[in-house]
Amino acid sequence: MDMLLQILFSGIALGMIYAVIAFGYQLTFATSGTLNFGQGEALAIGALIGLSVVDRIGNYWLTIPVVLLAGAIYGIGVERLGVRPALKAKSEGWIMATIALGIIMKNIAENIWGRDDLKFPSPVSEAPLHLFGASVLPMEIIVIVGALALMLAVELFNRKSIYGKAIAATAADREAAGLMGINTGQVITFSYALSCAAAAFAGILIAPLTLTGASMGAALGLKAFAVAIIGGLTSGLGVIIGGLILGLAETFTGFYLSTGYKDVPGLVLLLLVLAFKPAGLFGKTAIKKV
Amino acid sequence: MLTIDNLHAGYGCVDVLHGISFSVPKASVVCLIGSNGAGKTTTMRAISGMIKPSRGAVLLDGQDITGFDAYRICRRGLAHSPEGRRIFANLSVTDNLLLGAFPRFTGNRSKGDVQGDLEQAMELFPRLRERRQQLAGTLSGGEQQMLAMARALMLNPGMILLDEPSMGLAPILVEEVFRIIADLRQRGVTMLLVEQFAAAALSVSDYGYVLENGRISVHGPAEQLRDDPAVHAAYLGCGH
Ligand SMILES: Nc1ncnc2c1ncn2[C@@H]1O[C@H](COP(=O)(O)OP(=O)(O)OP(=O)(O)O)[C@@H](O)[C@H]1O
Numbered sequence A: 001m002d003m004l005l006q007i008l009f010s011g012i013a014l015g016m017i018y019a020v021i022a023f024g025y026q027l028t029f030a031t032s033g034t035l036n037f038g039q040g041e042a043l044a045i046g047a048l049i050g051l052s053v054v055d056r057i058g059n060y061w062l063t064i065p066v067v068l069l070a071g072a073i074y075g076i077g078v079e080r081l082g083v084r085p086a087l088k089a090k091s092e093g094w095i096m097a098t099i100a101l102g103i104i105m106k107n108i109a110e111n112i113w114g115r116d117d118l119k120f121p122s123p124v125s126e127a128p129l130h131l132f133g134a135s136v137l138p139m140e141i142i143v144i145v146g147a148l149a150l151m152l153a154v155e156l157f158n159r160k161s162i163y164g165k166a167i168a169a170t171a172a173d174r175e176a177a178g179l180m181g182i183n184t185g186q187v188i189t190f191s192y193a194l195s196c197a198a199a200a201f202a203g204i205l206i207a208p209l210t211l212t213g214a215s216m217g218a219a220l221g222l223k224a225f226a227v228a229i230i231g232g233l234t235s236g237l238g239v240i241i242g243g244l245i246l247g248l249a250e251t252f253t254g255f256y257l258s259t260g261y262k263d264v265p266g267l268v269l270l271l272l273v274l275a276f277k278p279a280g281l282f283g284k285t286a287i288k289k290v
Numbered sequence B: 001m002l003t004i005d006n007l008h009a010g011y012g013c014v015d016v017l018h019g020i021s022f023s024v025p026k027a028s029v030v031c032l033i034g035s036n037g038a039g040k041t042t043t044m045r046a047i048s049g050m051i052k053p054s055r056g057a058v059l060l061d062g063q064d065i066t067g068f069d070a071y072r073i074c075r076r077g078l079a080h081s082p083e084g085r086r087i088f089a090n091l092s093v094t095d096n097l098l099l100g101a102f103p104r105f106t107g108n109r110s111k112g113d114v115q116g117d118l119e120q121a122m123e124l125f126p127r128l129r130e131r132r133q134q135l136a137g138t139l140s141g142g143e144q145q146m147l148a149m150a151r152a153l154m155l156n157p158g159m160i161l162l163d164e165p166s167m168g169l170a171p172i173l174v175e176e177v178f179r180i181i182a183d184l185r186q187r188g189v190t191m192l193l194v195e196q197f198a199a200a201a202l203s204v205s206d207y208g209y210v211l212e213n214g215r216i217s218v219h220g221p222a223e224q225l226r227d228d229p230a231v232h233a234a235y236l237g238c239g240h
């Protein structure tokens, strides 16, 4: 029973990381119908920059604004260089462009931080807490709370502020949004900034629980894509459920079968969902067939 | 004051408008009449920046806005209630109205009393008040049309384009819409109006232009057009 609760907590924490990255996929898909396939790299950049800042100033919490900013800048770069030209040409070139920019970013990161995995110091005690009879890592609680807080903050902004409504308007009808005086190009850039900032934030959330390095994001980004598909690219709540399903499936597989198989459920889930329900379980609109 | 000079515009490389010129003086109402496909909607789209004119000029209050993006033209005070309503179906009625005032929130237009204008819009269209929390997509077609019009008014515009505001409305609501247009005219709102009910449109307008295959064929003061036998036969005949 103890063990079960413990795995449950780890699974939820992992699921929340997937949810945040998938949430990022949703943000850009809503405004522009495009996705940043370099989300995983944005996560790695966030973790690595966070690591460097922690090394210098020794305070984990103060790295958060720096990392969010770095993610936002990366997102703006991706949108300007890879997405905007494709949108203008009405082509699907953004797919290759965002992948390519991700690879370039990874190479740059390898040159700066090296190819070896690094240890990210935990901001809280690494001794497990005893909660409901289970031992839980304090960092796992921070991951869950942090991820939920981020998604909640963005949702509140989207629903309550006039800028959030402008994002919804752009998502619903770009041309009509333009007639409202909304600079829809800027809204798309902003959604990329937000999306990558979320991924970078996920990077410093997960870094203390895992190893930090330039390639840490690749598998996470791909599996979060599966979560975004499961959760639906248009429904906010779906990614949390999708993330939890995957996070729990992985930790249980890792524990009861073998850690070697822990990536399998996510990828199988992706294949299944793509085969049977291409619009996602919770989403409304179908993904455009490429 | 809106001035159109030798406007050519269309879709792809094909022009639909072949050099039209007219103007809408400040505080006046001008209507465009023409049969289906004559280019009325295209004219409005070219003015508000939804499509780029291929030739000619559009001047708003004497300033050249030709080829500007729609959002920049809106920020200069030109509101466009487009054909087909184009309301944001998955946002509430209130949110739709607030979005109409977007440039007033961002400082691109003077803010004034947005809340007061929201009240006023709901006064003008009481059905919108009853349904203000509802998603706009759940409104009836006629209610959506009112929402599109009210949303355009929320800009506090210097100039407003109305493309078939009575489309899909029951006769009693059509009368209501024309009453509102007459009311706005009384208040000195500058308007360019496209309407299928040509006679009613002319009765609330100061001046009219008849568009035929992308060219202006006849124009004149509204009363004069109403009495023009050719116009009468073609556009004001039975049923109008
Ligand atoms: N999006 C488009 N792409 C290509 N051609 C178009 C498009 N919209 C309109 N047209 C063409 O342009 C011409 C003028 O259309 P427009 O919509 O301006 O007519 P209208 O005068 O508004 O007609 P209606 O009274 O039916 O609304 C038509 O021949 C139409 O086929």
Ligand SMILES: [Mg+2]
Binding pocket: B040, B041, B042, B083
């Ligand atoms: Mg039309």
